[in-house]
Amino acid sequence: MRLVNLISCLLPLAVYAESLNPKYHGLPSLREQAAIQDSWRDERLANIPQLLRKHGVDSWLMSQREYAEDTAFWSLKTAIEFSARRRTVHLFFASAPEGMQTAYKFVDNTKAVFEDLKELLETHQPRSIALNVDADVAFAGGLHVGMYNELVDQLGPKWSNRFVEAPMVAIEYIATMPKAQLKWYKRLQETAWAMISEAFSEKVIEPGKTTTEDVEWWLRSKIQAMNYSTWFHPGVSILYTDIPFRPEPEPPAGRKVIEYHDILHVDFGVTALGLNTDTQHLAYVLGPNESRDEIPQGLKDGLRNVNQLQDIVRENMIVGTSGNDILKSIRAQMKQKDITGRIYCHPIGDWGHAAGTLIGMTNLQDGVPVLGDIRLLNQTYYSVELYAEYFVPEKNNTVKFYQEEDVYWVEDNHWDWVYGQQTEFLVVQTKDKTGIEDGLKTQL
Incomplete structure (x- = not known):
């Protein structure tokens, strides 16, 4: 107990002493930085299915164009991506049929992407599709109205009727x-x-x-x-x-x-x-x-x-x-x-x-x-x-x-x-x- 008390007394002093002489830290090469950042990103992406299950939704859909990115895009991109390209679509699922993935990304400037999306939705059959359309929280409200209208028109009522708001999905993904x-x-x-x-x-x-x-x-x-x-x-x-x-x-x-x-x-x-x-x-x-x-x-x-x-x-x-x-x-x-x-x-x-x-x-x-x-x-x-x-x-x-x-x-x-x-x-x-x-x- 005396040792524990001694450590408790010394710990604030150690922090205090360290804070008196902070050191500079240089950054690694850009290539090394990219590898580090992408390893962090991969860890976060792997947590998305669990996050969707936690908040009671089956899937999470984002669509954006270059310079009109969804706020969440910046926490999903790789280190060497500087903006969305053409039309960039992300689709995540809480679970997947055997042999299928839980994460998909499309970069396309044609309407063909929506046929691919509908095919995936038919296969996975999500009951709910979360969109980032929250009116109050920027991190969960980054879907532009033009993109939203296009998703409704192209996917049709079968899937657009399953669109839901689940702001904590984007908030917690970015915050973790x-x-x-x-x-x-x-x-x-x-x-x-x-x-x-x-x-x-x-x-x-x-x-x-x-x-x-x-x-x-x-x-x-x-x-x-x-x-x-x-x-x-x-x-x-x-x-x-x-x-x-x-x-x-x-x-x-x-x-x-x-x-x-x-x-x-x-x-x-x-x-x-x-x-x-x-x-x-x-x-x-x-x-x-x-x-x-x-x-x-x-x-x-x-x-x-x-x-x-x-x-x-x-x-x-x-x-x-x-x-x-x-x-x-x-x-x-x-x-x-x-x-x-x-x-x-x-x-x-x-x-x-x-x-x-x-x-x-x-x-x-x-x-x-x-x-x-x-x-x-x-x-x-x-x-x-x-x-x-x-x-x-x-x-x-x-x-x-x-x-x-x-x-x-x-x-x-x-x-x-x-x-x-x-x-x-x-x-x-x-x-x-x-x-x-x-x-x-x-x-x-």
Whole structure:
């Protein structure tokens, strides 16, 4: 028991120590990347029959044209497909007669494809055919109206009368992450941390000269240099304590230059291997020759407060519970612990804002219609995105502490950080330039 307690004490320190020095991870060759991505895709495709049975449908049909793809297409395609070709049709079955397949794909620009489809439907005799026609969920509503009308006309009433809506088929297919993917997702997340750590350092920032926009473009350039990409432009901001902070804030006129003792915030994500990350971290700009110890204690306490809120969110993310019920439990616990803030967590993976339930939105803290009613799935990734307010005596004001970290599902019923949790401010350490110049003159 003493050994178990010791490990329990040391584990947070190990995560904390690791998070202080994140490393960059380069990507393999494009050919190797394609092989990796296709192996993940094959694993997901193999799960479709079970998924159809789970949601009570016999088949799943998608049809799309080049540049008018079904949303689900992007999670079905191979790594070397950049769009649908001609008319691309996917048909999946929950089961198949002996000697037949459960998955079919057609690429054709003639009406002959519909005769092939009818022949398959006659052989398999599905009682229900799921289409992605949901009005509220993008991941289950990607069938274009022209394609829908064509399916009705060409397949005829015998089969079109069996068309059904089963949005959870597409949602769960896209949301389910293969186990083998996690190794690379961790590397991507660590690389994002490394980029943020370098961006928020004296290597990039010179107080009184560097602007927030300079740091944003440094991050974009770093992404490109490493052959990564991103799903949104990085957002770097100065957290002002005299005005409310807004998403994608515009600072007061003329105030984009980073100065000593500023609190910096970044919203940043990288994309590679068909995966996306999302992270928000905070940094503090030290004055000349100051050390980390001189960060105002109120700021340290504020970060500890938002860390507590992050942990509350993870604890309440119970698989099988709706996002709205999870949000309700989180807010009740926030009230109990006297934490003021907002919760807006979202699934992540194939997309930056991916398939699955939402746990709050910035403007919807009492529940999210439709998307908040979906039940939380396991085997997926989530961004724990939120802020907590905290009164900082040294600033004589309340500061909003923004944090976002990605989590993944662990088999023993809990969510863990993909890489880590920011528990200390990043610091921009600067030296007294006058002292440096005097030292150089002495040496000369």
